[in-house]
Each structure stands twice: as structure tokens, then as C-alpha cells.
Amino acid sequence: MDHVDRILAQWNNERPDLDVGPMGTFGRLKRLTDHLATELVRVYEAHGLTAAGFDVLATLRRSGAPYTLSPSALIESTMVTSGTMTNRLCRLEAAALITRQTDPKDGRGQAVALTPLGFELIDRVVTEHVANQHRLIAGLPPELRAHLDDGLRAWLAAVEAE
Amino acid sequence: MDHVDRILAQWNNERPDLDVGPMGTFGRLKRLTDHLATELVRVYEAHGLTAAGFDVLATLRRSGAPYTLSPSALIESTMVTSGTMTNRLCRLEAAALITRQTDPKDGRGQAVALTPLGFELIDRVVTEHVANQHRLIAGLPPELRAHLDDGLRAWLAAVEAE
DNA sequence: TCCATTTATCTTGACGTCGAGATATTATAT
DNA sequence: ATATAATATCTCGACGTCAAGATAAATGGA
Numbered sequence: 001m002d003h004v005d006r007i008l009a010q011w012n013n014e015r016p017d018l019d020v021g022p023m024g025t026f027g028r029l030k031r032l033t034d035h036l037a038t039e040l041v042r043v044y045e046a047h048g049l050t051a052a053g054f055d056v057l058a059t060l061r062r063s064g065a066p067y068t069l070s071p072s073a074l075i076e077s078t079m080v081t082s083g084t085m086t087n088r089l090c091r092l093e094a095a096a097l098i099t100r101q102t103d104p105k106d107g108r109g110q111a112v113a114l115t116p117l118g119f120e121l122i123d124r125v126v127t128e129h130v131a132n133q134h135r136l137i138a139g140l141p142p143e144l145r146a147h148l149d150d151g152l153r154a155w156l157a158a159v160e161a162e
Numbered sequence: 163m164d165h166v167d168r169i170l171a172q173w174n175n176e177r178p179d180l181d182v183g184p185m186g187t188f189g190r191l192k193r194l195t196d197h198l199a200t201e202l203v204r205v206y207e208a209h210g211l212t213a214a215g216f217d218v219l220a221t222l223r224r225s226g227a228p229y230t231l232s233p234s235a236l237i238e239s240t241m242v243t244s245g246t247m248t249n250r251l252c253r254l255e256a257a258a259l260i261t262r263q264t265d266p267k268d269g270r271g272q273a274v275a276l277t278p279l280g281f282e283l284i285d286r287v288v289t290e291h292v293a294n295q296h297r298l299i300a301g302l303p304p305e306l307r308a309h310l311d312d313g314l315r316a317w318l319a320a321v322e323a324e
Numbered sequence: 325t326c327c328a329t330t331t332a333t334c335t336t337g338a339c340g341t342c343g344a345g346a347t348a349t350t351a352t353a354t
Numbered sequence: 355a356t357a358t359a360a361t362a363t364c365t366c367g368a369c370g371t372c373a374a375g376a377t378a379a380a381t382g383g384a
Binding site: 326327328330331344346352 | 356359363364365368369370372376377378381
């Protein structure tokens with residue numbers, strides 16, 4: 001009988017006509033994600049980064065040398081709008097963690113690249129980030145974790161298939 | 163080999179020193195939650211509500227007659243800050259979906275109550291919302307869904323136990 | 325060649341959120 | 355009784371996000 005169960009019990013009282021079974025799944029998903037996001041942000045902030053900044057720097061870092069992508073590619077990877085990406089890039093550029101140069105081949109395009117400073121920073125933060133994720137998932141027994149992974153993978157595939 | 167698997171493969175290439183197994187779980191969790199949130203918002207917006215507004219109205223509705231709670235109780239239920247709740251309540255009050263009255267027993271406190279209009283609205287929206295959740299989870303086979311629920315419940319309990 | 329269309333990015337305005345601090349009220353200790 | 359602490363809510367400023375539209379550059383067809 002956790003927080004979500006109590007919510008479901010309230011709905012069953014007030015709206016017995018509704019089958020609120022799925023609401024339990026959605027509710028735990030959201031609540032869990034919120035908690036985890038809060039914990040992950042701690043590490044970013046300890047290094048002066050936001051989740052948004054981490055997202056961009058990590059995408060550039062894992063893309064491999066020369067750690068350069070177009071804004072469009074970053075938008076695609078991170079699932080945000082172009083306005084959001086412009087804003088993220090402006091802040092990261094101001095912090096000297098990335099550079100922006102116009103593509104000589106296509107005057108419309110930009111090349112976003114990690115600076116040495118940005119590379120150093122994201123490499124350090126990612127190491128801590130992964131350790132943080134290990135810590136946060138440690139409370140979930142391996143078998144349950146495997147089941148969770150199966151469910152997440154299947155559901156995500158179903159949702160993205162549409 | 164989904165989107166998240168590709169990210170993990172990139173990290174394995176670039177940072178083979180890191181054990182990024184948990185990142186797969188975190189990544190699918192976030193990606194799935196983002197997709198689902200987008201779908202849920204469709205229903206709210208079809209009725210002129212935001213997710214924030216729905217959250218408050220639903221909390222009041224399921225609390226039962228007289229559909230009245232203090233801002234503090236709403237903050238507790240919805241896991242937002244006091245500033246956020248004040249902002250939400252102002253908007254809902256302006257839309258005539260709730261009323262705010264100072265508690266006669268305690269001059270510091272307020273009583274937030276659904277108006278008849280708010281009650282009507284949230285009852286209609288919740289019905290559609292639940293149907294929407296049924297639709298979104300339909301792509302996940304029952305056995306996988308049961309495993310997912312087990313994992314979510316256990317992990318949430320572990321995270322909230324700290 | 326030249327105009328219309330498409331593409332890539334940026335701009336703007338509105339909203340939701342948080343954190344820190346302000347204000348008002350009540351509770352408590354002396 | 356009074357000062358202090360605790361509580362409930364609100365205010366303010368900053369940030370991240372989105373949607374819609376603006377700008378600039380490349381492409382393609384007549």
C-alpha cells in the first residue's frame with residue numbers, strides 16, 4: 001500500500017465506474033522518474049551543469065572524435081525543439097564548453113563542437129553520473145531489474161512504433 | 163537494437179572503462195515517460211487544461227466531498243514547491259475551476275475547493291484520461307506489464323525509502 | 325537564369341517550475 | 355504578556371521548454 005495505491009483507492013471510492021488499473025503503472029512511472037531525475041541532477045549541478053547542458057555535452061562526447069554535430073543532429077538525438085536547442089547552445093557557448101562555427105559547405109548549417117574544456121568536463125561528469133546510476137539502481141534486485149528492463153523495452157517499442 | 167541500445171554502443175566505444183548497463187534502464191525510463199506524457203497532454207489540452215491544472219483538479223476530485231484541500235495538502239500530494247502551487251491555483255481560480263477562501267480557524271491557511279464548473283470538467287476529463295491510459299498501455303502484453311509493475315513498485319519503494 | 329520551395333537555425337512570447345526570501349499568522353517558552 | 359520560533363502561503367527572478375514565425379541559404383523546376 002504505497003502512495004500510488006492510495007490514489008487508486010481514492011478513485012475507486014469516488015469513481016467506481018472507472019477501471020484505473022493502468023493509472024497505477026503510469027503513476028509509479030512518473031513518480032519514480034521524478035525522484036530519479038532529482039538525484040541525477042545533483043551530480044550535474046555539482047559540476048555547474050544543468051540536465052539540459054549535460055544532455056548536449058554527453059551527446060557530443062559519445063558521438064566520438066571530432067566531437068562535432070550539427071544542431072539538427074543534436075535536436076534529433078535529444079528530442080527537443082529547435083528553439084530549445086538554440087538556447088542550450090547559447091549557454092554552453094557562453095560557458096566556453098562548446099564552439100559554434102558556420103558550415104563552410106552550407107551557410108545555413110552550424111558545426112557544434114566540444115572545446116577541450118567541455119571535453120574534460122563531460123568526461124569527468126559522465127564518470128560520476130554512471131556511478132550515480134549504479135547507486136540508484138542498487139536497491140532493485142537483479143531479477144526484478146531484468147523484468148523491468150523487459151517491460152520498458154517492449155512498451156517503449158510499442159509506443160515508438162506508432 | 164533500439165535508440166537506447168545505440169547510445170550504449172556509442173559509450174562502449176568511447177568509454178569502455180564505464181559499465182553503462184544501468185544507463186539502458188534509465189534511458190528507456192526517461193524516453194518512455196516523455197512519450198507517454200506527450201500523449202496524456204493531448205487529452206488535457208482538448209479540454210483547455212494543462213498537465214499542471216489536471217494534476218490539481220484531479221487531486222481535489224479524488225479527495226472526495228467537499229472536494230476541498232489546503233495548498234499544503236496539494237503540495238504534498240503533487241510533489242511541487244509552494245511557489246509552483248500558488249501559480250497553479252491562481253490560474254485555476256482565474257478560470258473559475260476552483261475557489262480560494264481563507265481558513266476561519268487559521269488565518270494563514272487557505273481552503274481550495276472545486277467549483278461546480280471545475281467538478282464537471284475534471285469528471286469529464288478523467289474519464290477520457292483513463293481511456294487514454296488504457297489505449298497507451300494496450301501495446302504491452304499482460305505478462306510483461308505485470309513484470310513491469312513489479313519492478314516499478316519495488317524500485318519506487320527503494321528510492322522513496324531513503 | 326530566376327523564382328518558388330525547402331531546409332537549417334534563430335527569435336519571440338508565453339508558460340511551468342524552482343529556490344530563496346517576504347509576509348502574515350499561530351504556537352511556544354519564559 | 356511578550357519575545358521567539360514555527361508554520362502557511364505568496365512574491366520574485368531565473369531558467370528550460372515549446373510553438374509559431376522570422377531569417378538566411380540552398381535546391382529545383384520553368
